[in-house]
Amino acid sequence: MTELIRIVRFAVGSADPDGPGEHANGHGGFPSARGLDRYFELSVRCRGELGSQSGYIVNIKVIDDVVRSGAAAVIARACRDRPDAEPGELMPEILETIRRACPAEVSSVTLRLSPYYCVEMEARDRSRVLVRQRFEFAASHRLHVDHLSDEENLLLFGKCNNPRGHGHNYIVEPCVECALDEDSRQPFTLLDLERLTIACVVEPFDHRNLNLEVDDFGPGGVNPTVENIARVCYERLAKPIGNLGKGARLRSVTVWESERTAATYPA
Numbered sequence: 001m002t003e004l005i006r007i008v009r010f011a012v013g014s015a016d017p018d019g020p021g022e023h024a025n026g027h028g029g030f031p032s033a034r035g036l037d038r039y040f041e042l043s044v045r046c047r048g049e050l051g052s053q054s055g056y057i058v059n060i061k062v063i064d065d066v067v068r069s070g071a072a073a074v075i076a077r078a079c080r081d082r083p084d085a086e087p088g089e090l091m092p093e094i095l096e097t098i099r100r101a102c103p104a105e106v107s108s109v110t111l112r113l114s115p116y117y118c119v120e121m122e123a124r125d126r127s128r129v130l131v132r133q134r135f136e137f138a139a140s141h142r143l144h145v146d147h148l149s150d151e152e153n154l155l156l157f158g159k160c161n162n163p164r165g166h167g168h169n170y171i172v173e174p175c176v177e178c179a180l181d182e183d184s185r186q187p188f189t190l191l192d193l194e195r196l197t198i199a200c201v202v203e204p205f206d207h208r209n210l211n212l213e214v215d216d217f218g219p220g221g222v223n224p225t226v227e228n229i230a231r232v233c234y235e236r237l238a239k240p241i242g243n244l245g246k247g248a249r250l251r252s253v254t255v256w257e258s259e260r261t262a263a264t265y266p267a
């Protein structure tokens with residue numbers, strides 16, 4: 001069994017039917033944006049056995065055609081008729097439209113509305129969507145374990161044990177599993193996620209020394225590694241999200257301390 005992911009980019013709005021052909025700029029998207037169009041990315045995840053001659057699960061051009069002829073039309077109609085709809089409310093129809101027309105098994109579909117915000121639906125459970133949004137905070141920290149000697153700390157953590165600390169621009173991405181109601185509405189919204197993440201994580205951590213100003217990492221707390229920061233963020237967010245009573249639960253939190261280093265909790 002092999003998995004294939006195909007990302008299809010397109011704009012919705014005033015696309016010029018007389019503009020460049022489909023393959024003029026596949027990387028930038030087709031139809032391409034005109035004026036103040038809305039821009040989307042739709043990721044289709046397929047599973048299957050490879051064709052003995054082609055080596056394909058499915059020809060990616062088929063996925064492109066399925067998305068542009070079907071799923072993009074679902075999004076375009078919603079932009080026109082239901083501009084206030086939550087994106088997750090479109091996912092059952094988007095997934096079913098793609099699943100019916102794609103010759104390979106479709107395991108999930110992800111709609112990206114910006115570089116930082118997306119919704120995903122897994123084929124195994126069409127009553128729920130996954131909502132992800134990225135946030136940023138700047139903070140300093142020092143990696144240090146009190147019961148180790150200075151020499152042991154320096155050997156273990158190197159420059160990260162600098163007594164004056166050092167800083168990162170952290171990126172935090174909660175992933176929230178949201179139940180759709182009986183009318184396929186999405187009660188938990190991006191506004192809910194933003195409000196809680198800013199209150200529970202961004203404001204307490206931003207422009208702080210984590211070791212000295214945040215109790216989770218202070219005396220008696222945990223060492224502020226990126227792994228522990230991801231776990232603390234999860235613990236700070238899980239209960240407030242669940243307590244909203246909107247059928248949402250926090251599935252995971254991913255924290256990047258640089259573009260090369262990230263941790264997700266729970267894994």
